[in-house]
Amino acid sequence: MTASPTPTTAEELRGAGLRVTAARVALLETVRDGDHLGVEAIASGVRDRVGHISLQAVYEALHALTAAGLVRRIEPAGHPARFEGRVGDNHHHIVCRSCGAVVDVDCAVGDAPCLTAANDWGFAIDEAEVVYWGLCPDCSTGRSS
Numbered sequence: 001m002t003a004s005p006t007p008t009t010a011e012e013l014r015g016a017g018l019r020v021t022a023a024r025v026a027l028l029e030t031v032r033d034g035d036h037l038g039v040e041a042i043a044s045g046v047r048d049r050v051g052h053i054s055l056q057a058v059y060e061a062l063h064a065l066t067a068a069g070l071v072r073r074i075e076p077a078g079h080p081a082r083f084e085g086r087v088g089d090n091h092h093h094i095v096c097r098s099c100g101a102v103v104d105v106d107c108a109v110g111d112a113p114c115l116t117a118a119n120d121w122g123f124a125i126d127e128a129e130v131v132y133w134g135l136c137p138d139c140s141t142g143r144s145s
């Protein structure tokens, strides 16, 4: 008998020191199944799984899971926050200026944190936040309005 190499969502929550609730399990699954979802989309995904949950409770659970490192929050300037389950790999995003579509981009060059600061002022840098801005294919073609 060998231990299962893949922990369940509940075990991951427990491992991160969080109290396990049905709402938190549903929220983590919703974020992981989704693609950079906003809070409203996450709330509706959680409701599909466990029934009614207030937006406030969704915010609180997102905060707890983000603080525990299970969920990553990205907040492109001028757009509402999005959440994703791909954490810890220092990947970046391309954001459409027009419609706000977000896609993943792997670490720009080499290993994290991608960029070498000209002067690190003695800081131990472990992350570089890079956002590429532009127009997505839908927005860059054939929009005549």
Ligand SMILES: [Zn+2]
Pocket: 096, 097, 098, 099, 100, 101, 135, 136, 137, 138, 139, 140
């Ligand atoms: Zn777009």
Ligand SMILES: [Zn+2]
Pocket: 036, 084, 086, 091, 092, 093, 103, 104, 105
């Ligand atoms: Zn991402």
